Amino acid sequence: MEWMLLPYRRYADFSGRSRRMEYWMYRLFEFGVVIVWVVLAGVLSGTAGTVGGDTAGGIVGSLSGLLIILFALFSFIPGLAVTVRRLHDTNRSGWFILISLIPLVGSIVLLVFLFSEGTRGPNNYGEDPKALHEHAGDVFS
Numbered sequence: 001m002e003w004m005l006l007p008y009r010r011y012a013d014f015s016g017r018s019r020r021m022e023y024w025m026y027r028l029f030e031f032g033v034v035i036v037w038v039v040l041a042g043v044l045s046g047t048a049g050t051v052g053g054d055t056a057g058g059i060v061g062s063l064s065g066l067l068i069i070l071f072a073l074f075s076f077i078p079g080l081a082v083t084v085r086r087l088h089d090t091n092r093s094g095w096f097i098l099i100s101l102i103p104l105v106g107s108i109v110l111l112v113f114l115f116s117e118g119t120r121g122p123n124n125y126g127e128d129p130k131a132l133h134e135h136a137g138d139v140f141s
Contacts, residue, residue: 004029007082014094016126018085023114026082030075037068088125089118 003025007018041064084094090113099106121128 007078010078010081010085012077012081014081014084015088016085017089017118017123017129018082019089019118019129020086020115022129023082023086026079030079033071034068037064037071041065041068083114085125086114088123089129090116091119091123091125 003022006022007026041061044064080097083097087094087096092113096113097110100110102109118128118130121131
């Protein structure tokens with residue numbers, strides 16, 4: 001759970017590096033929240049529509065849609081920041097995120113960059129986060 005919430009703690013931090021684990025667990029968390037909320041909204045609006053009529057179901061559906069939009073807006077900056085840090089981990093500039101604007105090919109190339117292993121050791125953007133995390137337990141051994 002720590003990996004999923006770490007980008008929210010580093011909300012607008014575009015400097016440094018992020019491991020693949022941090023990036024993909026954050027994306028999994030986002031996806032899970034949206035899926036759970038959509039299913040819950042569907043059930044609640046269907047139930048409200050049955051009990052209170054079509055207007056109650058519509059109100060619940062609209063409120064659910066609004067909450068999903070607010071979650072997406074709240075998650076936009078941390079998602080952008082963790083993507084930039086992930087690109088930094090592969091020793092690429094955060095501006096490489098704009099490659100996704102090239103239709104079809106750009107998104108595939110960005111996805112390959114995001115799946116790539118980070119640079120071992122320090123690079124232009126900081127220390128290796130994987131090495132820092134692995135050696136954190138050495139203090140007590």
